[in-house]
Structure formats: C-alpha cells, structure tokens
Amino acid sequence: MSVSVWQQATRQETTYKCDVAVIGAGIIGSYSAYMLAQQGKRVALLESRFPAAGATGRNAGMCLMGAADNYATGVANFGREKARQLWELTRENQSKTSTFVTRFGTPAVKSGSYILAIDKQESDLLAGAYEMMRQDGFEVEYKPTDPFERGFGSAILQPADFGLDPVALVNAFITNSAPQVRLFAPAEVFAIQRGNAGQLVVEARGIQVECDRVALCTNAYSPMISPYFADKIAPVRAQILLTAPLSRRVIDRLAYVNYGYEYFRQLDDGSFLLGGGRSRHRELEVGYDEVATGWLQATLEEMLNQYFPDIVREATIVRRWGGTMGFSVDGLPLAGQLPYVPGTFAPVTRPFVPAGPYLAVETPLDPQPSGIYFAVGFTGHGLGWGMVTADAMLDMLLANASDAGLFDVRRLANKQ
Ligand SMILES: Cc1cc2nc3c(=O)[nH]c(=O)nc-3n(C[C@H](O)[C@H](O)[C@H](O)COP(=O)(O)OP(=O)(O)OC[C@H]3O[C@@H](n4cnc5c(N)ncnc54)[C@H](O)[C@@H]3O)c2cc1C
Known part of the structure; x- marks a missing residue:
C-alpha cells in the first residue's frame, strides 16, 4: 500500500479540522472513535478501504476469555499473577463487548465455548489449566472427555464466551457516533506531519485532516505507517x-x-x-x-x-x-505513544523475525510529545483484547495517563 503523487486526488472539501483523527475502521478504530465521541471529541475516522475491510471483517467472530491457548501456557509464559491479571482483562473486555452488542442489538450467540484438547498431552495441560483457573476465581467447568464426542480430548467450558458479527458491530459503532464522528472511506492515510502551528496534519488520499491527536488503529498494517513498528508487529x-x-x-x-x-x-x-x-x-x-x-x-x-x-x-x-493479523513480538497487544512524528511513511527496514531477539525501541525522539497514539498487535485475539487495549490508549490520549499498564509498549525495551 502506497500512494503516488498522481493518485492523490483532491475532493472539494480538502481540509477537515477536528480534535482526533482515528486511522483504521476495524473493531479498534470504530470503538475508539465512538468512545472519543462520547467524550465530546470531534473525530475523523479515516479508512483506506471500507469499514471492517481488514481482519475485523474476516475473523471467526469469537469473543473469548484468555490470552494464549490455555491458562497453563499463560502461567508458564507470564507467571501466575500476570497471567491472572491478563485473563481478568479479557474477562472485562468480554463484558464490555457484550454490553455494546446488547445495546446496539447486533447479532450474538451467547453459547459459551470449549477449549478442546487435540491429544493426551493437551488434555493433561487443560486439566492443570482448569485447576488454576478455578483457584484464581474464573468461571469454568472441566469435561474429562470430548463433549462433542468427535475424538478430541478433554475440554474446559468457558460459559461467558460468545460469538458475534464483527461487521455489524463496527457499523453500529460508526452509525451511533455520527455526526460527532465523520467517516472518510476510502481514504488511505499516507503521511502524518506536524503543521506550522504545532497541529498534526494527516494526509489521506482525497482529504487532509488537521487535528490535535491521532489514534493509530491499524494493527498489522502499522509497520507500513511507521518503521517504529517494524520490529514489533508482523503480518x-x-x-x-x-x-x-x-x-x-x-x-x-x-x-x-x-x-x-x-x-x-x-x-x-x-x-x-x-x-x-x-x-x-x-x-x-x-x-x-x-x-x-x-x-x-x-x-x-x-x-x-x-x-x-x-x-x-x-x-x-x-x-x-x-x-x-498483526502479531506482536511477545504475543500481547501494544499501546502507547509514538516517539516521533513520521514525516512520511518509510519502508520497513528491520522486519520483525518472530523467533529473533528483541530489538531496542528506536529513539529518534521528538522535542515534544508526538500526539500519535496506538493500540495494535492483537496477535489473533482482537475481539478478546480490543476494547481494553483501546481504553488504555485513550486514557493516554485523553487523560494524559503516563502509561498503558500491561499493554504499554515500553515493556519491550526492558527485554534485551
Ligand atoms: C481469519 C481470522 C480469524 C480470526 N478470528 C478471531 C476470533 O475469532 N476472535 C478474535 O478475538 N480475533 C480473531 N481474529 C483476529 C481479529 O480479527 C483481529 O485481532 C482484530 O480484527 C484486529 O482489529 P483491528 O481493528 O486492530 O485491525 P483491522 O481489522 O485489521 O483494522 C485495521 C484497518 O486499518 C485500515 N488501514 C490500514 N492502513 C491504513 C491506512 N494507511 N490508512 C487508512 N486505513 C488503513 C485497514 O484497511 C483496516 O480496515 C481473527 C483474524 C483472522 C484474520
């Protein structure tokens, strides 16, 4: 994705002024735009194709509790207390998502889900995972044999998990936030710059947006917007x-x-x-x-x-x-503020190698905060993580929170 000088067609209305430009109209961008509108902000939602054109409109629509394949793996990866906090966040995310699905009346199947084992080894792992989840206060049940009777192994039942229609939900966020939120689509963003008066200038095909803040909700596509993401997110x-x-x-x-x-x-x-x-x-x-x-x-x-x-x-x-999907380097979402304003999109110079070592966070530091915030890197679980990660980003963007908690991108710099 790139935009040539010839393709930069202009519309009659060439500049739109607002408080925040949200880039990307997937589940994260549409939710963020809606929440910003609730806070009285005037928002431009810029989408290169159409709402839910990316992973959001192509997923399985499963809103699950949990961050990795099962709690035992989560505990092995993150330690018991952090795993508990992460699962707690997904539970919170699930309840938020459920509230919006109900409020907007978009399709949902509140059936619960099974985390199913494929073999004896995974069955044993699930038995251990269930025990730890129960001790840590999560609502789960254990089935020692395949509940579907199809040759799988044991299963953990997570009764609050549900299925949704992600495209309907995105459209509902957009419809219910107009006119505070104005959607520009197709409007591919190809540059973000700082204007003479210190404002941010977002250049998209056919429209230029001047604003105080930017929220990047471009998940897998983020490395194409700034090389900052090249060693953090992989498509x-x-x-x-x-x-x-x-x-x-x-x-x-x-x-x-x-x-x-x-x-x-x-x-x-x-x-x-x-x-x-x-x-x-x-x-x-x-x-x-x-x-x-x-x-x-x-x-x-x-x-x-x-x-x-x-x-x-x-x-x-x-x-x-x-x-x-946008896979993050450590499997958890990333939220924060870009350390600099990218003048134009730069090519990906240091592609992220999934099994490789962590690279240092780049530091072409701006003398002033960039004002460009992001919530990306959902690693295949954007319906499970999306809203709480976007909330962490919005706390920084709106309320000057100093960090994004467990999602804060600066954790990667400490993993050398
Ligand atoms: C096949 C599949 C199955 C999945 N199943 C599940 C599931 O069941 N449960 C679950 O939790 N997760 C699932 N996921 C993952 C989930 O879909 C993603 O984590 C989630 O949709 C990410 O949302 P997003 O809004 O961050 O990104 P996206 O939905 O990818 O949205 C990013 C948007 O940014 C736009 N964009 C990019 N560049 C620009 C630019 N320069 N200018 C303007 N706009 C731009 C894109 O067009 C896109 O619409 C699945 C993913 C896939 C592919």
Missing part, C-alpha cells in the same frame, strides 16, 4: 472455510482446539465455520495477501474429514477466505 495470515447450511445443529458451542490453532463454530443459518491450520504452514502464511491458499485449505479439509465426516457428506464448502 500473519489466518484462513477460514465455511460449508453450506446443515439441516441440524452439530455443535452447540464455539470451540478452540489444538492449543488454539484451530477453531470452529456453527452459525445461525446452520453453516459450519472452521479456521486455523497455520501451524503446518508457518513460513508461507505471512504477509498482507488476504487470500485462501490451496495448501492451508487442504489442511482445514483434512481436519473436517477426520472429525466431521458427517458434515462433509452433507454439505459442500461454499466460501474460503483469508485475513491479515
């Missing part, structure tokens, strides 16, 4: 397949399986959605192409054949799609 593809509607319910809850790598749910119309398969094709499933690839779709079909042969017999696959 990773995820894919889904969907069958024609089935004549009966084959499962009654959402499910995550195989350490979170695969997930499935049956939609209201009876169609069956299956996603994942990436762990078998890690090197290939990267980058910005939102495509369905033969190798990965074959892996998903293999799984469908093995665990759901009855579905294969009854229904054909009617849709396949891919989307781009």
